[in-house]
Amino acid sequence: xxxxxxxxxxxxxxxxxxxxxxxxxxxxxxxxxxxxxxxxxxxxxxxxxxxxxxxxxxxxxxxxxxxxxxxxxxxxxxxxxxxxxxxxxxxxxxxxxxxxxxxxxxxxxxxxxxxxxxxxxxxxxxxxxxxxxxxxxxxxxxxxxxxxxxxxxxxxxxxxxxxxxxxxxxxxxxxxxxxxxxxxxxxxxxxxxxxxxxxxxxxxxxxxxxxxxxxxxxxxxxxxxxxxxxxxxxxxxxxxxxxxxxxxxxxxxxxxxxxxxx
Ligand code: PGA
Numbered sequence: 001x002x003x004x005x006x007x008x009x010x011x012x013x014x015x016x017x018x019x020x021x022x023x024x025x026x027x028x029x030x031x032x033x034x035x036x037x038x039x040x041x042x043x044x045x046x047x048x049x050x051x052x053x054x055x056x057x058x059x060x061x062x063x064x065x066x067x068x069x070x071x072x073x074x075x076x077x078x079x080x081x082x083x084x085x086x087x088x089x090x091x092x093x094x095x096x097x098x099x100x101x102x103x104x105x106x107x108x109x110x111x112x113x114x115x116x117x118x119x120x121x122x123x124x125x126x127x128x129x130x131x132x133x134x135x136x137x138x139x140x141x142x143x144x145x146x147x148x149x150x151x152x153x154x155x156x157x158x159x160x161x162x163x164x165x166x167x168x169x170x171x172x173x174x175x176x177x178x179x180x181x182x183x184x185x186x187x188x189x190x191x192x193x194x195x196x197x198x199x200x201x202x203x204x205x206x207x208x209x210x211x212x213x214x215x216x217x218x219x220x221x222x223x224x225x226x227x228x229x230x231x232x233x234x235x236x237x238x239x240x241x242x243x244x245x246x247x248x249x250x251x252x253x254x255x256x257x258x259x260x261x262x
Contacts, residue, residue, distance in 0.1 A: 004234065004261040005174060005218050005241030007048040007133065008248020009073065009101060010055075019055035023062035023070075025251045030066060036258060040067045045261050046241075048099060049248065050133070053087045056095045071099030071133070074107065077120035079128065089128045100125055101243075103135040103159055105180045115158035123162055126172040133174050133243065134159055135222070136201070140181035149200055152177070156204050170209045174218040175201055176243045182223025184245060188233075194221045195236040202238050227256035234261050 014022060026049075030037050039045040048069035051059050059070045076086040092100065102125060103118045118134075125132050136155040138148045156175075164170055177197050182189050189197070198219045206214035221233050222243030233239055241261070247253045 002216060002218060002240050003043060004045045005048065005220060006045065006254075006258050006261050007050060007071075007176075007220065007241065007243045008254050009050045009104070009222075009243055009245050010052060010248060011073070011106070011245060012052065013249055014051060014055055016055045016058035019051055020058040020062040022251060023049075023059050026068075026254070027063065027066045029251055029255050030068075033255070033259070035262060036255075037067075039262060045258065047258055048133075049254075050099070050101050053092075056092070056097050060096050069099050070097065071101065072097050073101050073104070075100045075102070075121060075125055075130070077117060077124050079124065089125055089130055093129055098129065099131050099133065101133045101135065101176075103155070105135060105137055105178060105183060109180070115155060118159045119161050122159060122173065126163070126169060131172045131174065133176050133220070135176045135178050135243070137178040137180050137183075137223070143179065143181065148179075148197065152197065152201060153204055156201065157208065160208065164209055170205075170213050171216070174220060174241075175205070176220040176222050177201055178222035178243065180223075184224070186224050188224035188226075188229055189221070191229075191232050191236060194233060195238055198236065198238040225257065227253050227260065230257045231260040 048071050050071045050073045072092050076083055076088050080088055102121045107113045122132055136152055138151040142151050179189050201219055202214050205217050218240045220241040220243050221239050225242040225244040226247045
């Protein structure tokens with residue numbers, strides 16, 4: 001059963017104190033909105049905030065029993081070892097964190113993460129108890145040269161290589177279609193283009209796994225999502241939710257995006 005999944009990605013914003021203040025305010029706003037709170041409790045809508053690793057424990061503490069997800073923005077591909085500065089899956093689990101973003105275009109472009117590394121991270125994360133938000137998307141030059149669908153197909157197939165084998169479950173992966181040119185630019189993809197890409201991703205997913213896995217697969221859109229455009233995006237047949245960056249940094253706008261999913 002698909003549900004609406006509304007996620008925020010804080011990126012490199014909000015240390016432990018600011019995270020705690022935000023989350024407390026967020027909980028208060030949810031408590032004041034019965035319909036939204038009921039939808040979260042019933043699981044028809046899921047809300048998730050992906051926060052910097054240093055803020056995970058304070059965010060989890062501030063959340064209390066409120067029903068939304070606090071997730072991580074990154075995880076290493078190995079379970080443990082001499083990797084100064086890195087965070088492992090067991091460390092996230094110890095911080096009661098069960099969701100992580102992998103393959104974000106900023107990690108691909110700025111930190112040179114390859115499809116191969118992303119695949120290793122996905123296999124390690126999903127094989128050890130995490131659910132992954134797996135981001136894919138084309139750059140502007142790829143779009144302009146008509147390569148959008150080839151890029152999506154390659155990123156999907158390479159990133160999800162070996163998924164479905166052993167303990168690796170496709171059901172533990174949520175896909176986020178994030179055209180790189182729409183991230184942080186204020187220019188979101190047109191609803192028609194976003195729907196077309198997500199429909200294509202679902203069809204590819206059906207070929208890679210099964211039609212019923214594809215029917216149940218959650219596919220999100222990300223890239224300049226704001227309160228003003230979220231309702232239209234969320235009304236698309238093949239878009240189950242959104243991944244918002246800038247608009248998730250203010251409680252008010254994140255709550256408005258959540259309300260658009262009602
Ligand atoms: P944006 O970021 O909403 O600020 O464009 C989205 C993302 O990077 O996930």
